[in-house]
Amino acid sequence: MRILFIGDIVGQPGRRIVKESLPGLVEEYSPDLILANGENAAGGFGITPSLVEELLDLGIAVLTSGNHIWDKKELLPYLTDRVDSRLLRPANYPAGVPGRGRTVGQTRGGIGYAVMNLQGRTFMQPIECPFRAADALLEQIPAEVKIRIVDMHAEATSEKIALGWYLDGRVTGVIGTHTHIPTADEAVLPQGTAYITDVGMSGPYDSVIGIEKQCVIQKFLTQLPGRFEVARGDVRLCGVLIETDTATGRALSIQRIVHK
Ligand SMILES: [Fe+2]
Numbered sequence: 001m002r003i004l005f006i007g008d009i010v011g012q013p014g015r016r017i018v019k020e021s022l023p024g025l026v027e028e029y030s031p032d033l034i035l036a037n038g039e040n041a042a043g044g045f046g047i048t049p050s051l052v053e054e055l056l057d058l059g060i061a062v063l064t065s066g067n068h069i070w071d072k073k074e075l076l077p078y079l080t081d082r083v084d085s086r087l088l089r090p091a092n093y094p095a096g097v098p099g100r101g102r103t104v105g106q107t108r109g110g111i112g113y114a115v116m117n118l119q120g121r122t123f124m125q126p127i128e129c130p131f132r133a134a135d136a137l138l139e140q141i142p143a144e145v146k147i148r149i150v151d152m153h154a155e156a157t158s159e160k161i162a163l164g165w166y167l168d169g170r171v172t173g174v175i176g177t178h179t180h181i182p183t184a185d186e187a188v189l190p191q192g193t194a195y196i197t198d199v200g201m202s203g204p205y206d207s208v209i210g211i212e213k214q215c216v217i218q219k220f221l222t223q224l225p226g227r228f229e230v231a232r233g234d235v236r237l238c239g240v241l242i243e244t245d246t247a248t249g250r251a252l253s254i255q256r257i258v259h260k
Helices: 011-029 049-057 075-081 130-140 157-167 213-222
Strands: 002-006 033-037 062-064 102-106 112-119 147-153 173-177 194-196 235-244 251-259
Touching: 002 011, 002 147, 002 173, 011 033, 011 049, 011 235, 011 251, 033 147, 049 062, 049 075, 062 112, 112 130, 130 147, 130 157, 147 157, 157 173, 173 235, 194 235, 194 251
Parallel strands: 002 033, 033 062, 112 147, 147 173, 173 194
Antiparallel strands: 002 235, 102 112, 235 251
């Protein structure tokens, strides 16, 4: 079984590159399951219900997210209402927060899969422990569901790598998101978990992590609040393709994919 995970879709340029590239990627790699992080799809900050529908309609089975999932107020009731959970928020937010951090589904070919979404808390909001949250989530996944993918949305490289080792052999893949710059450390860990610290964003790379360079430089220079706008140049789709042993859920390989 092949799983295509598409990195953080940033604004209109990110949505466009995903829409334009996906048919070719499907043709080339024949993924059985397509996942994507969509938390920056609406102008770089958050996602709206209509953009959720738009992205799911492209063939993405589940959208994961992170700290920006709360940015668009109109999404909050939508998170609550969606019992089929094709849009996840990090599982380790405090109890009672809208939405869900895990989902279980089936591919068109009838293969069961689980997707889990966690968020780091180093240099981020001090939410619940993602490691303990991962343990709790895994207990809720039916034993027969072997394909288990975790989106670890985190700032600190160390926290992501530590979670990768912590879950090695217990999940099919731990995919790092949030920092928007692809890392070159993709590997299958010894017990069969595919890992990458950051899959990279799908959006404009002529930017500072997706935002117009000048806005961000000004902010660093002055420390004043400013208006951040999504950049336009050098748009790339970044993702990883994970090949797995369907019977065991162990990853066989992970490869980075960049599409311009
Ligand atoms: Fe984020």
